[in-house]
Amino acid sequence: MNLKKYRKKSPWILHYNTGSCNGCDVEILACLAPKYDLERFGVLNRGNPKQSDILLVTGPVTKRARERLIRLYMEMPEPKVVVAVGACACTGGVFRGMYNVENGVDKFIPVDVYVPGCAARPENIIDGVVRALEILEEKKKDLQLTRKCVGDIEYVLGKQLNRRKIVAEGIRRCYEDRRD
Amino acid sequence: MEQIVGALIVLPWIFAIAVFLSPNHRLRQILTFLSLPVLTYLAFKVWNSNLPFFVETPHWVETAVTVFDYLLLGYFLYQGIKFRSFLVSVLAVAQLFLLTWVLLILPHSATPPIYVDRLTSFMYLIVATVGTIICIYATKYMEQENLDRENRFVAILLWFLGVMNFAVSVNNIEWFFALFETTTLASYILIRFRWDEISVKNAIRALWMNQVGGIAILIGILFAVKYYNVYNFTDILKINATAISMIPLGFLSISALVKGAQMPFHKWLLGAMVAPTPVSAILHSATMVKIAPYLILRISPVIKGTLLAKLLITTTGFVFVAAGLLALTQDNFKRILAYSTISLLGLMMLTASMGSSVAILASLLLIFFHAVVKALLFLEAGIMEKEFHVKYIEEMRRLIEKAPITVFFIALGFMSMTIVPYGIFIAKWITLEEASNFISHGAYIASIIFITIGGVILTLLYFKVIGVISRKRGEFVSFKLEKLPFIYMFTTGLYVISTIVGSLFIAHFSTDFVNLVVKDITGEFANIKAESLTLITPVSQIYDWQILGAIILLMIVPVSAYFVYFKADRVYEYTCGENISLNIGTYNFSCISKIEPFIETIAVALFVLTLVLGGGLV
Amino acid sequence: MSKELSVVLTLLSPFIGGLVYGFERIVRARMQNRQGPPILQPFYDFFKLMDKRSIMIHSFHAFMGIMYLIGTWFSLYVLLSGGDILIAIFFHVLSLAFLVIGGFSVRSPYSVVGAMRELIHMLAYEPVFVLAAVGLYLVTGTFQVSELLKTDTVPILTLPLVFIAFLLSLPAVLKKSPFDIAEAHQEIIGGPEIEYSGKFYEAVYTAKWIEYVYAFFFVFLFAGGNYFLGAVLVVLSFFIVNLIDNATARVNFRQMVSFHWYILIPLVVVNLMLLALWRA
Numbered sequence A: 001m002n003l004k005k006y007r008k009k010s011p012w013i014l015h016y017n018t019g020s021c022n023g024c025d026v027e028i029l030a031c032l033a034p035k036y037d038l039e040r041f042g043v044l045n046r047g048n049p050k051q052s053d054i055l056l057v058t059g060p061v062t063k064r065a066r067e068r069l070i071r072l073y074m075e076m077p078e079p080k081v082v083v084a085v086g087a088c089a090c091t092g093g094v095f096r097g098m099y100n101v102e103n104g105v106d107k108f109i110p111v112d113v114y115v116p117g118c119a120a121r122p123e124n125i126i127d128g129v130v131r132a133l134e135i136l137e138e139k140k141k142d143l144q145l146t147r148k149c150v151g152d153i154e155y156v157l158g159k160q161l162n163r164r165k166i167v168a169e170g171i172r173r174c175y176e177d178r179r180d
Numbered sequence B: 001m002e003q004i005v006g007a008l009i010v011l012p013w014i015f016a017i018a019v020f021l022s023p024n025h026r027l028r029q030i031l032t033f034l035s036l037p038v039l040t041y042l043a044f045k046v047w048n049s050n051l052p053f054f055v056e057t058p059h060w061v062e063t064a065v066t067v068f069d070y071l072l073l074g075y076f077l078y079q080g081i082k083f084r085s086f087l088v089s090v091l092a093v094a095q096l097f098l099l100t101w102v103l104l105i106l107p108h109s110a111t112p113p114i115y116v117d118r119l120t121s122f123m124y125l126i127v128a129t130v131g132t133i134i135c136i137y138a139t140k141y142m143e144q145e146n147l148d149r150e151n152r153f154v155a156i157l158l159w160f161l162g163v164m165n166f167a168v169s170v171n172n173i174e175w176f177f178a179l180f181e182t183t184t185l186a187s188y189i190l191i192r193f194r195w196d197e198i199s200v201k202n203a204i205r206a207l208w209m210n211q212v213g214g215i216a217i218l219i220g221i222l223f224a225v226k227y228y229n230v231y232n233f234t235d236i237l238k239i240n241a242t243a244i245s246m247i248p249l250g251f252l253s254i255s256a257l258v259k260g261a262q263m264p265f266h267k268w269l270l271g272a273m274v275a276p277t278p279v280s281a282i283l284h285s286a287t288m289v290k291i292a293p294y295l296i297l298r299i300s301p302v303i304k305g306t307l308l309a310k311l312l313i314t315t316t317g318f319v320f321v322a323a324g325l326l327a328l329t330q331d332n333f334k335r336i337l338a339y340s341t342i343s344l345l346g347l348m349m350l351t352a353s354m355g356s357s358v359a360i361l362a363s364l365l366l367i368f369f370h371a372v373v374k375a376l377l378f379l380e381a382g383i384m385e386k387e388f389h390v391k392y393i394e395e396m397r398r399l400i401e402k403a404p405i406t407v408f409f410i411a412l413g414f415m416s417m418t419i420v421p422y423g424i425f426i427a428k429w430i431t432l433e434e435a436s437n438f439i440s441h442g443a444y445i446a447s448i449i450f451i452t453i454g455g456v457i458l459t460l461l462y463f464k465v466i467g468v469i470s471r472k473r474g475e476f477v478s479f480k481l482e483k484l485p486f487i488y489m490f491t492t493g494l495y496v497i498s499t500i501v502g503s504l505f506i507a508h509f510s511t512d513f514v515n516l517v518v519k520d521i522t523g524e525f526a527n528i529k530a531e532s533l534t535l536i537t538p539v540s541q542i543y544d545w546q547i548l549g550a551i552i553l554l555m556i557v558p559v560s561a562y563f564v565y566f567k568a569d570r571v572y573e574y575t576c577g578e579n580i581s582l583n584i585g586t587y588n589f590s591c592i593s594k595i596e597p598f599i600e601t602i603a604v605a606l607f608v609l610t611l612v613l614g615g616g617l618v
Numbered sequence C: 001m002s003k004e005l006s007v008v009l010t011l012l013s014p015f016i017g018g019l020v021y022g023f024e025r026i027v028r029a030r031m032q033n034r035q036g037p038p039i040l041q042p043f044y045d046f047f048k049l050m051d052k053r054s055i056m057i058h059s060f061h062a063f064m065g066i067m068y069l070i071g072t073w074f075s076l077y078v079l080l081s082g083g084d085i086l087i088a089i090f091f092h093v094l095s096l097a098f099l100v101i102g103g104f105s106v107r108s109p110y111s112v113v114g115a116m117r118e119l120i121h122m123l124a125y126e127p128v129f130v131l132a133a134v135g136l137y138l139v140t141g142t143f144q145v146s147e148l149l150k151t152d153t154v155p156i157l158t159l160p161l162v163f164i165a166f167l168l169s170l171p172a173v174l175k176k177s178p179f180d181i182a183e184a185h186q187e188i189i190g191g192p193e194i195e196y197s198g199k200f201y202e203a204v205y206t207a208k209w210i211e212y213v214y215a216f217f218f219v220f221l222f223a224g225g226n227y228f229l230g231a232v233l234v235v236l237s238f239f240i241v242n243l244i245d246n247a248t249a250r251v252n253f254r255q256m257v258s259f260h261w262y263i264l265i266p267l268v269v270v271n272l273m274l275l276a277l278w279r280a
């Protein structure tokens, strides 16, 4: 039986705010609320990385938030997709270049769909989620690493990949180039 | 048969003296070890004989008991003066006075003073198996604690067994008083055993509280002589139940409630935990507190269906719930066990005072399984104390990684106190179904509510502890069993096996064994049947596959903790992505400790009600 | 109920429960003026979870999730096989015990809090369940489910208050608002089930569907031998439970326990006492 097609039918989302102005978060909640009703696609807001397939990230990733972002991402079981919601999450938006932000989510974790807009419109978000589902269907079940760990992590940690060690290593690396 | 009964009573004393005098630790261990097969054999001999029978005693025994009584009370008085305890002294004086009065008015009775029926020999069996195993354990325990005083300690424990055997076989209530107070003395000495300040204080408290029970018995005898002109259990049982005055029985039940550590007299049993752990084990399981349900069982045919019985049901049912509630607030392992004993004693007396055959059966099942399981848990508490230096449940946190066997036994013990299909659950279940038959009276419907709520509270309590001990960080790095001394493994292993086997064959155990006791108490068999493992009660049945299935399910849990391994990624626990060090505690239910005075007030009120209304003092 | 039927029903219970759950999600959506997911949605979730890469805290915890499924299934069979109601109730406790031990076995704050609350749930609803069983016994004279389903008497006619109390305790069993404190998705994110994922969460998820069947079968018993009325009662109670779920906010555990102990239990007791006195 091909189980892949069911991924599309039951995407559970995790929503993480990496320091946004809450504009995009309100729009995400609006998607889930009766007017747009994302649940008709089977979407549930689980609030729990271990049971989610889609990570909806808003905000420009402040320095306080990056460690949590990595941890949450690594706690999600594969296959998983990341949707960056809002201009901030895509590029840093209005916060770009500030001393305390990291200018976008994709510096740390691989992003599959970018949803533009400040704030992103609910229709756009829904569109983004639907696109993400198409990507999700094709994804493999291999371990997905955070940005800075891709490539040489096997070399550093040896062959047995332990998620906990990867998280620790990923967090260590995101502090490597600290400017503060 | 007389000789065997005599041997059962006297042999523990001889063993005690031998242990006390023997110079060598090994020798003492062998002697203690011998007591198990010897006493068990004798108890079985009594069980298989032609029960019930009376034993005539020569006249000098009567005199000896009287002299002993005075000596005992004199000793209490001396202790009261020595430790400047006003209560103990006053109560001792009152007891002396009442005893003299009783002896003056006691009529002559042709009934022999010793009466052995199935109930007695059932208690013999419990004492002989559960009790002696604790003594064997105590030899090792005291070796680790204080070898110099080991002989004294084990000797007192063994002697206690003899006293207990004597106490359950007397027929004459005046003698029963003497033995009741002797068990008080034994517990007093044992609780005081460490001789530090707090031990002495708790021992004194145990002393005066139990003296209150003694006074209740004496007053009971006085009224029994006044109203019925008899003072033997068998004679009282012969009286036509409907017409008699309840006053003596009311006082006897009060003494049972005190001995059974029912609120508000529960503090003495809690205080007993300062003594070495085998003391708690022996007080809670085989001896001492089991006198309470024993006494109620003795008088249950007379009080059945009376107001006294209904009030007893309410009082003990309330204690069943309240003690469970208070246990939730505790974090000391032994204190939790003590509260749960109080709670379960309440249930035993509740079922005993219902008085119907099925309820009596439930009570006996409870007595047996509670003795075994509580002994197991207390022995485990001692092991944890001595081997792993753990006293509080918070400290048990990572014990599962260090001590798999101990944790397995503890988990099993706790589960067998509450979950299907272990003996205590079966007793609870048949009591519920029995009580549903009399629902038109408030006491019975109250008993149903109390039993369910109390049962759930105990479940909550036990799972709180199991939760703490089952918590672990990750996979086992390497699996190895802890090395325990042989005696510890042997004693606890015996209990575990008997719990599981007893629960598995509960149907036959209750029909072929316990039901005979029921017949002797109520005059008719409880209407239960056994088909292979299936237990059939009057209105319902528990099937063999249910019992087997539940036991297998429950056995899988602890075993799987060590042997199941899944190949999958390991991740952190979800903490909202924060990287924080966690210190996970347990819920301490501080909301309950606030209402403790309130609970005690209600308990006092119920106590007084039982005495005044139930005993017919108005 | 014949043996074959009960075995078949037990085996089918995940499907039935899944359909009930799917239907419930639609009903809930419609009550909120939404469209809601398709009715087979729970099964889509099921297959999706099967396909996830499995991650876990440690094997014991993951295994407890599976044991919870087995235990719940077993307790449902105990109920359906026509045995004693009380035994079935206590078997349900047994199955919950696995979830609770699993919840306690990880060093996760939400999981531990949730497990404790799960026990408090038990504290609240179990007395009502037992008293309801006693009430059924009082009316029909038997504790056996198989006998209950054969009687001519219709228990609900004589036990209206018991039925109401039972109905109001259903949210606590099914963890629905206002008594969803053990799950409390906005607060402790699912409680004891938070650390499960992938296949292991699937076991917990399925066990919850089975609990639907378990709980609503109890409702069915209130109609005795009248199966049509039983079906009506089940549907009715299903809607009422969902209505309450949608219309109320979560209470705290003290309010939950006191609601059950001080309102529902007296309600049951009044009914039972009056009935027993009337009979006597």
Ligand code: SF4
Pocket (backbone or CB within 6 Å): A020, A021, A022, A023, A024, A025, A058, A059, A085, A086, A087, A088, A089, A093, A094, A117, A118, A119, A120
């Ligand atoms: S994109 Fe605009 S609305 Fe969205 S979080 Fe950033 S600043 Fe706020």
